[in-house]
Amino acid sequence: MDSKWLITHSIYKIKIVGKDNIPAEGSALLVSNHISYIDGFLVQFSLSRPVRFVVYKKLYRNPILKILFNLSKAIPISSDDSPKEIIKSFKKVKEELQKGGLICIFAEGQLSRTGNMLPFNKGFEYMVKGTTCPIIPVHLDRVWGSIFSFKNNKFFFKIPKRRPYPVTVSFGKPMSSDSKAFAVRQTVLELGSEAFKYRVEDHIPLPLAFWREAKKHPFKFCMADSTGKKLSYGKALYVSLSLSKIIKKHMPPQEMVGILLPSSVAAVLSNISVSLTEVIPVNINFTLSPEVMKKIVDECNINYIITSRKFLEKRNISQFKNMLFIEDLIKEMSIITLVASIIKAWLIPVKMYARFKLKKTLSDSMQNVATIIFSSGSTGVPKGIMLTHANITINVEGFYQIFNIEKNDKVLGILPFFHSFGFTATLWFPLLSGAGGCLSL
Secondary structure: OOHHHHHHHHHEEEEEEOHHHOOOOOOEEEEEOOOEOOHHHHHHHOOOOOEEEEEEHHHHOOHHHHHHHHHOOOEEEOOOOOHHHHHHHHHHHHHHHHOOOEEEEEOOOOOOOOOOOOOOOOHHHHHOOOOOOOEEEEEEEOOOOOOOEOEOOEOOOOOOOOOOEEEEEEEOOOEOOOOOHHHHHHHHHHHHHHHHHHHHOOOOOHHHHHHHHHHHOOOOEEEEEOOOOEEEHHHHHHHHHHHHHHHHHHOOOOOEEEEEOOOOHHHHHHHHHHHHOOOEEEEOOOOOOHHHHHHHHHHOOOOOEEEOHHHHHHHOOOOOOOEEEHHHHHHOOOHHHHHHHHHHHHHOOHHHHHHHHOOOOHHHHOOOEEEEEEOOOOOOOOOEEEEEHHHHHHHHHHHHHHHOOOOOOOEEEOOOOOOHHHHHHHHHHHHHHOOOEEEOO
């Protein structure tokens, strides 16, 4: 079996952008960010022309990797070399470029430990100095977190969250040979920014993403709060599916539903359940005055609010019309409803359900509004900000990359869900990352 096919179809799913920017013939210096040990393969497999790589000498001397590097005629280099050795390596690169070859260098000089781009070394400036060789900026997106990247404090022997792992390889427009390192790095960053839109194509709306995550580890801890309630991923999933059916039964078709609850298991289940009914959950700021809360309800045309009797009494909040009390909704869950939800949860493939249920494609559905977050009203009446499923998902992905979540980690959630950070980092991030959340009312 072809090694290129094996890597690009079983381990990675590569999307190539801007391939036309690579000249069909003639020299070019590819300058790329560096995320994993397999970056060179990703670049080479994205092109039909052979590429020679400039590699770190210590890595080049690895007995196993050296065989591959020799086959690809890699050029070793190290900042620890003497000036004479470094100049010798530069000359090898320049000679190859003069012959009309493609050279690729990872200008950071080392693998990124967080997925964030490091400063670019200036060595490549001297490699093309005095030539007309174009510099092609290259960006590798979403490689961090895959098998060969640095995650969980190791480079190898880990299971990626998705298989095959989606990767975007972007080739930018040619830059002149006198371009400085900072300018090339800026262009690579811009390619990375553009590549974010391709991430959305491989994602599904928030409640369905939670459904998929729950099916991976149904018995793992999912959520708990200070009242003593505790749920596994599997139980959270089928309770949410049951609640969504009951909520839908109580309400005529509408666009938005209010949720008036503190950060708790009940609030998480309410948000998931409402989202599963394809209605927008709006978490209402219960610290506002009754008058301002009413303005928010009226502005969103909210006819129903999910809340709790105990919470209303504790906060001394007057009741709005058409309140749905979470205590009553949970009591309505019969054994038949729960069993039906369990069967639905485990037997129906998530993407199949999405295709039949959603009126749009998955990519278009990611642009649907996931929630409306209202400002605090410090400059007047609170203003509603519409956040899409794509907005929340990309932020969750960013948190996952920075926090380096391990299997025993938990997220402590103390922010209310009417807060943008609370809604993203303490509600959906724990659910979608597999970490689970401990909530404090």
